[in-house]
Amino acid sequence: MIASVLPTYNRAPLAFERGEGAWLTTTEGARFLDLGAGIAVNALGHAHPALVGALTDQAGKLWHVSNLYEIPHQQRLADKLVEHTFADTVFFTNSGTEAAELAIKMARKYWTAKEEDRVEIVAFEGAFHGRSTGAIAMAGGEKLTRGFGPLMPGFRHLPWGDHDALRAAVTARTAAVIVEPVQGEGGIRPLPDVCLKGLRDLCDETGALMILDEVQCGMGRTGRLFAHEWAGVAPDIMMVAKGIGGGFPLGALLATERAATGMTAGTHGSTYGGNPLACAVGCAVMDIVTDARFLAEVRRKAALFRQKLEGLVAAHPGVFAGVRGLGLMLGLKCVPANTAVVQAGYGEGVLTVPGGDNVVRILPPLTLTEDDIAEGIARLDRAAARLASAA
Numbered sequence: 001m002i003a004s005v006l007p008t009y010n011r012a013p014l015a016f017e018r019g020e021g022a023w024l025t026t027t028e029g030a031r032f033l034d035l036g037a038g039i040a041v042n043a044l045g046h047a048h049p050a051l052v053g054a055l056t057d058q059a060g061k062l063w064h065v066s067n068l069y070e071i072p073h074q075q076r077l078a079d080k081l082v083e084h085t086f087a088d089t090v091f092f093t094n095s096g097t098e099a100a101e102l103a104i105k106m107a108r109k110y111w112t113a114k115e116e117d118r119v120e121i122v123a124f125e126g127a128f129h130g131r132s133t134g135a136i137a138m139a140g141g142e143k144l145t146r147g148f149g150p151l152m153p154g155f156r157h158l159p160w161g162d163h164d165a166l167r168a169a170v171t172a173r174t175a176a177v178i179v180e181p182v183q184g185e186g187g188i189r190p191l192p193d194v195c196l197k198g199l200r201d202l203c204d205e206t207g208a209l210m211i212l213d214e215v216q217c218g219m220g221r222t223g224r225l226f227a228h229e230w231a232g233v234a235p236d237i238m239m240v241a242k243g244i245g246g247g248f249p250l251g252a253l254l255a256t257e258r259a260a261t262g263m264t265a266g267t268h269g270s271t272y273g274g275n276p277l278a279c280a281v282g283c284a285v286m287d288i289v290t291d292a293r294f295l296a297e298v299r300r301k302a303a304l305f306r307q308k309l310e311g312l313v314a315a316h317p318g319v320f321a322g323v324r325g326l327g328l329m330l331g332l333k334c335v336p337a338n339t340a341v342v343q344a345g346y347g348e349g350v351l352t353v354p355g356g357d358n359v360v361r362i363l364p365p366l367t368l369t370e371d372d373i374a375e376g377i378a379r380l381d382r383a384a385a386r387l388a389s390a391a
Helices: 049-059 072-084 096-113 133-139 163-169 193-206 227-231 276-289 292-315 338-347 370-390
Strands: 016-020 023-026 031-034 089-093 120-124 155-158 174-179 209-213 237-240 251-255 320-326 329-334 353-355 359-362
Touching (some): 031 370, 049 276, 096 133, 096 209, 096 237, 163 193, 292 329, 329 338, 338 353, 338 359, 338 370
Parallel strands (some): 209 237
Antiparallel strands (some): 089 251, 237 251, 329 359
16 A cells, blocks of 8 residues: 555655754654755754744744735845846745756747747756756656656757767757756766856857756855856856755746846746745845855865865775765765665764765755764764675
8 A cells, every 4th residue: 555655755764853953853862963954955954043033033924925916035035146146136936946947948938039949958967957847858867757758858968077079069059058066966076167167158159048056056065155156157047946945945046137038927937936934034044155254164164074084985995985076065985885875874873865976975064063073974984884894
C-alpha cells in the first residue's frame, strides 16, 4: 500500500523538532551538526533571531493579499535587490524552480517582442535548474528526464567545460545561455572566472541573453553576495532562491530592463509569489548578507574550513580524493560511494548532502562558528575512520 506521503524521497530515518544556529535536535533528543543547511537554504542557520522577529511581527499583521494589490514588503525587497545587484527589476516566486520557468519565458518573450525567431536556450551537462517540466528539459540529464517525455523542445545541451562546443553552438539564432557559476547538484563544480567572462563576451557578440542560476551558489555562499561577482561580470537574467528566504519559501528572478522588455502586464503571475510573510523575511536576510563585514567573515571561515578539509583528505586517502568549491559551497570528492560517507556521518551526528560526480556537499550555515568548524571536522574524521575500518 502506498504511503500517505507520496514516496518520491529516499529519506534518512531522522526527524528534527528544533534547531539553533548550525545545530539540529531530533525528536529523540540527539544533536546533529548541520553542514547541509537544508541544501544551502538556511543561510543564517536555524532560528536566527532577526528572521524569527521579522516573521512573527509580520504574521501578526498580514499574511496574504495576492498580487492584485501593492505589497509594501515586496517593494522593499525588490528595491534592496536592485540596489545591490546588476538588476533593474525583480519578479518574486516561491522557489528556484518557478524562477527557472520564468527565465525560460522571459528569454523567449524578449525575442518574440523583437519579432525575431530565436527560441533555443543552451545549457550544460550536469546542470540542475529544478524539477518542473520546463526545468528538467532545460537541464537535460537522463536522471531528471527519464519517463517524463515528450520534453519541452528548444534546448541544446553541451559538455561542461567544452569551449569549442560552446562557441559552435551559440550563434545569432540563440535566445539565451544558462549556467550555474558553481554547479551544486552536479558535484560542486565552479566555472572558472575566465570561462564566465568568455561566456559573457560570447553572449555580447551574438546577442544571446546570459542567464545565471544562482539558486544554490548565491546569497553570500561564496563570500560575495552572488558568485558571478568574482568574475567581474553581470548576467541579463538571474535565478535566486534558497538562501534568500533563510528557510522560508522564497525565490526571485532578477533582470535588466532590456531583458525584461517583453514581460508586460498579464504575461506572468503568481498567487503566493512575493507574499508579505516571505518578503518580510527576505528583507531581514538581505540586511544581514549585504553587510561587507558579514561577507568578509564568510570568506575567512571558508578559508579555515577548506584548510581543515584538505587536512582531512590527507588523513583519509582511502575515503576522500580531494576538496573543491568556492566559499562555503564545498565538496569532498569521495572514494567509496558518497552515500556511504553521508550515512557514516549520520552515525557521528553530522549532516552532509550527496551530489553528482560522487561528491559530498558541505553547505553549512554562513553563520557557523570556528568551534562548529572544528567539531564538524572531528565528526567527519570519525566518520571517515569508521568507513576505513569497515573496508
